[in-house]
Amino acid sequence: MAGHSLPPFDACNLGSRCGDAPAAVAANRADLVQTLGLPASPRWLRQVHGTRVFDADARSADDDEPAADAAVTRASGTVLAILTADCLPVLLCTDDGSAIAAAHAGWRGLAAGVIEATIARLGVPASRLLAWLGPAIGADSYEVGDEVRAAFVDRSAHAAAAFVPTRGGHWQCDLYALARLRLAAAGIARVHGGGFDTFTDTRFYSYRRNRETGRFASLIWRARES
Template identity: 60%
Template sequence: MGSDWVVPGWSVPARVRAAVTTRQGPGSSEPPFDRCNLGLRSGDVPEVVLGNRAAVAATLAPPSAPCWLQQVHGCEVAVLGAASVSGEPVADAAVTREPGRSLAILTADCLPVLFCDLAGEVVGAAHAGWRGLAAGVLERTVAAMGVSPARVVAWLGPSIGAPSYEVGEEVREAFLARDADCASCFAPTRPGHWLCDLAGLARRTLQAAGVGRIEGGGFDTFTDARFYSYRRDGARSGRFASLIWLAGV
């Protein structure tokens, strides 16, 4: 696909297809979004964003247009079947067994997580900002897949890295309340503030949920100019997408 895309380097059934867009993918957004902004709620021109989404779909060529979500930093999971989807479901994760039904997660520092099972029969995608992660979005996504967690493979996509992600005490306390041993994912900076390893917290969460294999990680959207970053760019940051679908048998 070239440098305009990130393809997960995971070992999964061949019918599982996935890709992550970058800001230099197909699109026509002007600065500061240049050019493949896919977020309708980012301040960009809506018609341009819709055109960018169409260009991404045309390039990736999934059997159907991606199902975009109205993400709210929560933990709801949309289970998508054969019926057509009207609008954007209000959810922060989606799961499907329907071949050709492509799932899309938008991020700009939050952690996108892609899922499939070892048989290549079900896929999922989740948006894990700190609020959704603390609320259980990853565990709920795994449960919605309807297979043994031991047969689930998860891939951690591009998110803000620990050296770039300073958070307040309330974030640390939210995770310590769930897992007292997660303190290793926080490093103190100034009083009441911590560097947070979001991908590390996700790994701990997935391991506790019994997920059989966890891959990916190692990104930092704040320092990697390929990606949009809300922390780096502010409220006028665009959004990139992590997509996954099942090809036909």
């Protein structure tokens, strides 16, 4: 789906804060709903690399794009969406499909505990949850500095396995491995996905590859009850 945006946003950009024309983004989002046959327009978030979790079922959930980096719902027909272009989208659901969640896990949010905050907001035993790791930048393409490694290793020595030294003060960082460690520590054993590299795979937007670029979405929803 090419969408209505001009280059470099011409692969159906869904992000409203990356420099694309607002009318084009709105048209792309409308096409997304129609093409996928979504039960409703997604609940878009204004992602800020934090840990706030938006409850899409709350009475106060009227803000079109609340500032949050995760969302939860138990309602059928509510579509949750995470926008990314190298960061890691994490989708969660209960094994009976009664509750779902979506989280934006860039390194800052991941280190700060966005996955743990999302699990807590769902309010169900972790043993009942399944997780899917969406497309993100791969370890071979993601070099970070000492401060990023320290943000994880200072909390858990096990996180050191997700970093490989490259040059002085720099490391290859495996976001997928870090997310799996956090999910395992929280008690979630059923984890799927995690096989993409948005930097090398041109099907995806990548901020590290292009800087001026769009955003794609990872979506999760419960089908409407008949």
